[in-house]
Amino acid sequence: MVNFFQNFINALQWGSFYALIALGYSMVYSILMLFNFAHGDIFMVGSYIGFGVSVALIAVASSGILAMPNWLILVLTILISMFLTSFVGIIVERVGYRPLRNAPRASAAITGLMIGIILETGNLALFGARRVSFPSLIETVTYNVGGVFVTNKKIMIVLVSLLLTLALHQFVRRTKWGMAMRAMAFDFAVVPLMGVSLNTMAALTFALGSALAAVAGVLFGVAYPVLDPYMGILIGWKAFVAAILGGRGSILGATLAGFLLGFTEIFVATIFPSTLRDLIAYSIILLILTFRPHGFFGEPYSARLRL
Amino acid sequence: MHRKIRASFSQIPLLGWLFGALIVAVLERLVGNPLALALGLRKIPALFGFLIMLKKPVLIPNAILYVLLIYVIPAGIAMRFCIPLANRLAAGLFRFPRGITVAFYLALLYAVLHVWGEVSDYRILVLKLTLIAIMVTLSLNVINGYMGEFSCSHPGFMALGAYCASVFTVGLFVNDRFFGDAFLPPALGPFLFPVALVLGGFLASFGALAVAIPSFRTRGDYLAIISLAFMFIVKSLLENLEFVRGPRGLSGQPDLANLPTVFLWTVICVWSINNFVRSTIGKALNAVRDNEMAADAMTVDTRRTKIVAFLFSAFWAGVAGGLFAHVLRYVNPSTFGIQKLAEVLAMVYFGGLNSVYGSIVGAVSISLLGEALRPLEIFKWIIIPLLLILVMIYRPTGLVAFREFDVTNLIKPKQRSDEEG
Numbered sequence: 001m002v003n004f005f006q007n008f009i010n011a012l013q014w015g016s017f018y019a020l021i022a023l024g025y026s027m028v029y030s031i032l033m034l035f036n037f038a039h040g041d042i043f044m045v046g047s048y049i050g051f052g053v054s055v056a057l058i059a060v061a062s063s064g065i066l067a068m069p070n071w072l073i074l075v076l077t078i079l080i081s082m083f084l085t086s087f088v089g090i091i092v093e094r095v096g097y098r099p100l101r102n103a104p105r106a107s108a109a110i111t112g113l114m115i116g117i118i119l120e121t122g123n124l125a126l127f128g129a130r131r132v133s134f135p136s137l138i139e140t141v142t143y144n145v146g147g148v149f150v151t152n153k154k155i156m157i158v159l160v161s162l163l164l165t166l167a168l169h170q171f172v173r174r175t176k177w178g179m180a181m182r183a184m185a186f187d188f189a190v191v192p193l194m195g196v197s198l199n200t201m202a203a204l205t206f207a208l209g210s211a212l213a214a215v216a217g218v219l220f221g222v223a224y225p226v227l228d229p230y231m232g233i234l235i236g237w238k239a240f241v242a243a244i245l246g247g248r249g250s251i252l253g254a255t256l257a258g259f260l261l262g263f264t265e266i267f268v269a270t271i272f273p274s275t276l277r278d279l280i281a282y283s284i285i286l287l288i289l290t291f292r293p294h295g296f297f298g299e300p301y302s303a304r305l306r307l
Numbered sequence: 308m309h310r311k312i313r314a315s316f317s318q319i320p321l322l323g324w325l326f327g328a329l330i331v332a333v334l335e336r337l338v339g340n341p342l343a344l345a346l347g348l349r350k351i352p353a354l355f356g357f358l359i360m361l362k363k364p365v366l367i368p369n370a371i372l373y374v375l376l377i378y379v380i381p382a383g384i385a386m387r388f389c390i391p392l393a394n395r396l397a398a399g400l401f402r403f404p405r406g407i408t409v410a411f412y413l414a415l416l417y418a419v420l421h422v423w424g425e426v427s428d429y430r431i432l433v434l435k436l437t438l439i440a441i442m443v444t445l446s447l448n449v450i451n452g453y454m455g456e457f458s459c460s461h462p463g464f465m466a467l468g469a470y471c472a473s474v475f476t477v478g479l480f481v482n483d484r485f486f487g488d489a490f491l492p493p494a495l496g497p498f499l500f501p502v503a504l505v506l507g508g509f510l511a512s513f514g515a516l517a518v519a520i521p522s523f524r525t526r527g528d529y530l531a532i533i534s535l536a537f538m539f540i541v542k543s544l545l546e547n548l549e550f551v552r553g554p555r556g557l558s559g560q561p562d563l564a565n566l567p568t569v570f571l572w573t574v575i576c577v578w579s580i581n582n583f584v585r586s587t588i589g590k591a592l593n594a595v596r597d598n599e600m601a602a603d604a605m606t607v608d609t610r611r612t613k614i615v616a617f618l619f620s621a622f623w624a625g626v627a628g629g630l631f632a633h634v635l636r637y638v639n640p641s642t643f644g645i646q647k648l649a650e651v652l653a654m655v656y657f658g659g660l661n662s663v664y665g666s667i668v669g670a671v672s673i674s675l676l677g678e679a680l681r682p683l684e685i686f687k688w689i690i691i692p693l694l695l696i697l698v699m700i701y702r703p704t705g706l707v708a709f710r711e712f713d714v715t716n717l718i719k720p721k722q723r724s725d726e727e728g
Contacts, residue, residue, distance in 0.1 A: 029528075035528065095696070096696060099700040100699060100700060100703060103699070103703030103704075104660075104703055104704060106451065106457055106656070106660075107656065107699045107703040107704065108699075109457065110652060110653070110656045110695065110699055111695075111696050111699045111700070113649055113652065113653075114653070114692035114693075114695045114696050114699075115692070115696070117649065117688055117692045118688075118689050118692045118693065120688075121685050121686070121688040121689050121692075122689060124685050125685055125686065125689070233645055234645075237535065237645065240532075241532055241535070241536065244528055244529060244532040245532075275543075275546060275547050276543070276547055277543075278539055278540075278542075278543040279540055279543035279544055279547060282536040282539045282540045282543070283536075283540055285532070285536050286517070286521075286533060286536045286537065286540065289521065289525070289529060289532060289533050289536070290520075290521050290533075293521060293524045293525035293529050294525065294529065295529070
């Protein structure tokens with residue numbers, strides 16, 4: 001039982017990474033009806049930006065110009081890398097997606113994939129093949145709750161990701177921008193006629209999604225302080241799977257499916273040999289999609305006429 | 308001037324191009340080495356001088372001069388002055404039964420590749436991999452181009468074919484620690500190799516059922532995920548199967564995939580896929596892509612169409628995988644991952660959707676480009692994606708999309724000879 005709770009905590013942590021990244025896929029999908037395949041690499045870029053920002057802030061703090069406690073550095077790192085990475089997202093949209101607005105959807109998927117490769121290789125060219133280690137900003141404190149070990153980092157990661165999901169939900173529900181986004185998701189042909197610019201909304205969703213990916217990147221760096229240029233590929237594709245599994249374009253679904261994927265992976269790894277993790281996790285996904293092909297919260301597919 | 312050259316070159320039939328290429332290849336065999344030494348290059352430039360130019364920029368003029376002297380000028384002269392002769396010959400050949408004519412052209416093409424490739428082992432390897440890339444690209448185009456789905460499962464199909472064929476040949480013909488002694492003498496290898504490949508293809512087809520059956524109920528993104536999951540499952544399964552040595556990979560395949568074998572299989576693949584997409588079921592595929600409901604109303608059996616297309620496409624991907632394993636003589640599960648997927652997708656979309664022509668163009672150009680830019684190391688992976696993005700922006704369906712591959716049109720003489728007129 002203790003073991004179960006221990007894995008539960010670990011699964012929550014993994015699930016929060018998946019959920020944060022899956023949200024970015026899902027939001028872009030709801031506006032543009034296509035997936036941003038460079039998103040996993042935006043997560044990677046966010047992580048590296050976080051690395052750069054935190055190193056710079058530590059240098060500033062230790063030089064005595066502006067003394068800052070470590071937790072403040074972490075908060076600032078998260079905020080600044082959110083801000084910077086959102087520009088990466090906007091550039092990706094501008095270069096890879098806007099020129100292809102009227103092209104077949106698969107072509108935009110290809111440009112996304114290629115931008116992802118460029119980001120990876122560009123990073124490799126900049127930093128070389130060696131891995132960089134994320135500076136440890138907060139001390140790991142381990143609490144023992146009835147035999148279950150919980151670290152403060154895990155609590156922080158889960159809380160931050162849940163808070164951000166809620167914040168995004170509120171943003172989409174309550175604000176005018178959010179209303180425009182929902183309207184655009186409902187019908188992206190008519191809403192531009194009402195004075196809402198499709199380009200602005202697309203840039204906004206890319207910026208928001210990238211900011212969330214940057215948070216995931218920084219938190220990932222805090223939890224697993226080794227970064228390499230290819231870290232975004234696998235986690236990005238898995239988050240993509242989660243976004244689909246939740247039902248495309250559904251914020252709630254993406255979050256739930258992200259956590260579900262985390263749980264599946266962790267629990268499969270505890271019950272079976274860990275090499276079987278991908279095999280069983282993906283088989284489960286295949287089964288779910290075979291019986292529920294439109295995900296948890298998606299619209300069922302029918303061969304109906306589409307405009 | 309420019310227009311004049313263009314006009315005179317447009318009269319060259321395919322036969323003329325092949326003759327020109329053959330002359331160039333033979334010329335390179337004869338005088339390539341002394342010329343290369345005289346120009347200060349250590350040996351014959353393997354890929355039209357690209358590798359040398361990128362490795363040692365000082366030698367760029369020499370490499371260009373070599374290419375001009377060996378390739379461009381002789382070929383240009385030969386083709387320019389052979390136009391009447393080539394056209395007359397092409398017209399003569401055109402009157403034979405189609406099978407014989409095409410066989411003649413293919414023999415000529417093979418001769419060109421053979422003579423050109425024999426200069427170095429590297430060229431042979433590049434040729435083989437390019438031919439295999441053509442097969443994979445074509446088979447993916449059946450799904451992504453003609454049927455309009457976004458399948459990510461082709462590396463998985465390739466892996467199934469590669470492992471099945473490898474287990475067959477390694478088990479039968481090689482004294483191996485895992486599979487025991489050889490059952491059959493190695494001399495039988497070339498005869499049973501097609502069996503191995505076809506078995507690999509069938510296994511891939513069988514695996515394709517896992518993607519084809521869900522495709523009845525869903526399309527687009529969800530099918531993309533199902534196929535992606537399939538690819539991960541195959542990779543993970545192979546990593547966990549101890550009898551194919553898991554992540555360490557399977558090596559020691561007998562050297563059965565020589566250039567003629569690969570060439571022959573590629574020809575069969577192009578021929579059968581071209582016929583497939585021009586048949587009734589190929590037209591049905593397009594109908595399903597454009598509007599499934601309308602196709603259904605027009606008595607197209609959509610389920611049958613989808614399943615046949617998936618099995619057929621997976622079969623050829625499996626055969627290509629089997630050949631791939633025997634060309635490299637080593638496979639491991641991580642060969643068939645996301646990287647491979649990105650590569651094959653790049654080839655399909657670069658060349659052009661819904662077009663056999665386009666797949667050939669895409670596969671050849673991306674593989675040759677990949678090899679030619681090799682000296683740039685990682686910057687290769689910035690240039691090729693950038694190129695692909697530009698192609699997608701300016702020609703969103705690829706370079707030669709929606710073009711029918713018509714053999715008759717291809718081999719007919721370009722200039723009317725007097726007898727015919």
